[in-house]
Amino acid sequence: MQPGSEASRRIARINSHLHPPVSQMEETSLLRRATCRSQGGASGFKVAILGAAGGIGQPLALLMKMNPLVSVLHLYDVVNAPGVTADISHMNTGAVVRGFLGQPQLEDALAGMDLVVIPAGVPRKPGMTRDDLFNINAGIVKTLCEGIVKCCPKAVVNLISNPVNSTVPIAAEVFKKAGTYDSKRLLGVTMLDVVRANTFVAEVLGIDPRDVNVPVVGGHAGVTILPLLSQVNPPCSFTPEEISYLTDRIQNGGTEVVEAKAGAGSATLSMAYAAAKFADACLRGLRGDAGVVECSFVASQVTELPFFASKVRLGRCGVEEVLPLGPLNEFERARLEKAKKELAVSIQKGVSFIRK
């Protein structure tokens, strides 16, 4: 390898983020991979998961380690990060995995990342709303976003921590305060609502869920989750009873899991699947793939609210375009008004948390 070559610069960059420093043997292996990439092999993205030892974090780390678009995977948590990292790092896939434990290592975990996925925070127990998590999770998200400001202000951020309807505005305010806010790079993850909607609709239609695409707009809590059943692909129609059943089941999918887990947390495995699918879409967008469209809770002008979930086109800078809602039927228009009322309150609560 030529000193000063792209491959050796890449290694230097990777090494500067690794914690603890890599051993000589690991370095040789990294050099080989970087040389291969510099000779025309696919280069990858650097991805950090914050909250990587949790119920979502662990399976998400596994799925991201399997993603060929990822070259470096940083796993950060305030507990158990070394164990999860040791375990995941034995998988013979391309991504180099490094673990980071506790606040003093947050900056190393974030330095130079292209994509930061955040499932850090407490989950619901039966009887709780997502908003009941605000008091704990708002502070966690604030701290993590302050780290992003310092170490990777241009990273695309996928925010999973609940209540998403408030944590996304919190993140935006932290970034605005620091002067690093780019609305295109902050995305609330509502993919699980789409995953559930596709599954439940496919059950009703008696078809393969992989062949179904249901846009889900609004937000990520109760009535703010609005499946657009008039826009299902492939085109189909439902009876009023089916519409009522499906809307209710999709809006309460999270609660269904929380109750079934009976105090042991909320959706983790289906969420990791949804988050990995969404992160992959973001990475394909960053790579420059055309036509990558997913639903996400983002800064928006689709309604009068400053944030709203709808279909977005993903590209090299994150959100390239927020797509319009398309024609809604009377039922959906009425539900949209209800969703907007609750969303406005949740968004304001997030904004006030930082501006107070």
Ligand SMILES: NC(=O)c1ccc[n+]([C@@H]2O[C@H](COP(=O)([O-])OP(=O)(O)OC[C@H]3O[C@@H](n4cnc5c(N)ncnc54)[C@H](O)[C@@H]3O)[C@@H](O)[C@H]2O)c1
């Ligand atoms: N957006 C969605 O669709 C969706 C779906 C499911 C769950 N969630 C939310 O995701 C969050 C995590 O859920 P879970 O089931 O993985 O919970 P969990 O308790 O199993 O894991 C959370 C992890 O976050 C870590 N953590 C706590 N404070 C941290 C900090 N300051 N920095 C880094 N890590 C920290 C914990 O140590 C833990 O490992 C919850 O808020 C939950 O409500 C969102």
Ligand SMILES: O=C(O)C[C@H](O)C(=O)O
């Ligand atoms: O329901 C929850 O609290 C977790 C998550 O938001 C979900 O939709 O499963």
